[in-house]
Amino acid sequence: MPRYFIEVCYKGTVYSGFQIQQNAMSIQSDVEHALSLVMRNKISLTGSSRTDAGVHALQNYFHFDIPNLISPNIIYNLNSILSRDIAVLSIKKVDDDAHSRFNALSRAYVYYLHAYKNPLLEDRSWYYPYPLDLVVLNQAADIIKKTRDFTAFSKKNSQVRTFICGIEESEWKKTEYGYVYNVRANRFLRGMVRGLVGTMLMVGKGKINLEEFRSIIESKDSSKADFSTPAHGLFLKSVLYPINQFL
Numbered sequence: 001m002p003r004y005f006i007e008v009c010y011k012g013t014v015y016s017g018f019q020i021q022q023n024a025m026s027i028q029s030d031v032e033h034a035l036s037l038v039m040r041n042k043i044s045l046t047g048s049s050r051t052d053a054g055v056h057a058l059q060n061y062f063h064f065d066i067p068n069l070i071s072p073n074i075i076y077n078l079n080s081i082l083s084r085d086i087a088v089l090s091i092k093k094v095d096d097d098a099h100s101r102f103n104a105l106s107r108a109y110v111y112y113l114h115a116y117k118n119p120l121l122e123d124r125s126w127y128y129p130y131p132l133d134l135v136v137l138n139q140a141a142d143i144i145k146k147t148r149d150f151t152a153f154s155k156k157n158s159q160v161r162t163f164i165c166g167i168e169e170s171e172w173k174k175t176e177y178g179y180v181y182n183v184r185a186n187r188f189l190r191g192m193v194r195g196l197v198g199t200m201l202m203v204g205k206g207k208i209n210l211e212e213f214r215s216i217i218e219s220k221d222s223s224k225a226d227f228s229t230p231a232h233g234l235f236l237k238s239v240l241y242p243i244n245q246f247l
Helices: 027-039 074-081 134-145 192-204 210-219
Strands: 003-010 056-065 086-094 106-114 167-174 178-185 234-240
Touching: 003 027, 027 056, 027 074, 027 086, 074 086, 106 192, 134 167, 134 178, 134 192, 134 210, 178 192, 192 210, 192 234
Parallel strands: 056 234
Antiparallel strands: 003 056, 003 086, 106 178, 106 234, 167 178
């Protein structure tokens, strides 16, 4: 049966996460509902990356199988049904065995902080009016780039076989409004980016030093990391696939 990748972006503020949940709004359930209406066929989606409640995405993917022909107007029709918080960006034909999750080479996240009160950023960035040392933040980010085992930054009860992740990018930058953290890896654990950001901010504020930061990583104890970072500053920026992924 023909398989397609559907590319979406969304504002996650009112959603309980990416994956379907009982008695809760999710990105997956809304997109499945819209697709099923437009295609007049029950559609089940498989997602590339699960984002938590309140987390946004500039790009995320699902895949689905459908025997029907895809109409050229399908994107317009889907976006007319979907809420203003979700948009379909593209629908692309792929090989029948292509998988939106397992074929992904890497995923990139960004986390935004604004240093001064700004109501226009309130649900898309964390208001963090504290002085930070950018040099020390990037020293901590460099330690992250050289780390392999991220047990300390995985929320408890995460059902995974391994806590090993390959970090390809880890960097803090100053922005017009405050700071942004960029991180890219082959995979991420549940709550990992928010745990990284919260714990590095402890370093940037001088609450802990770099050696203490290293000891948190080496302890493999998630109770020592800071997961209090709010969801609304976090964006899934992109999902990267092989060049020949799309037909």
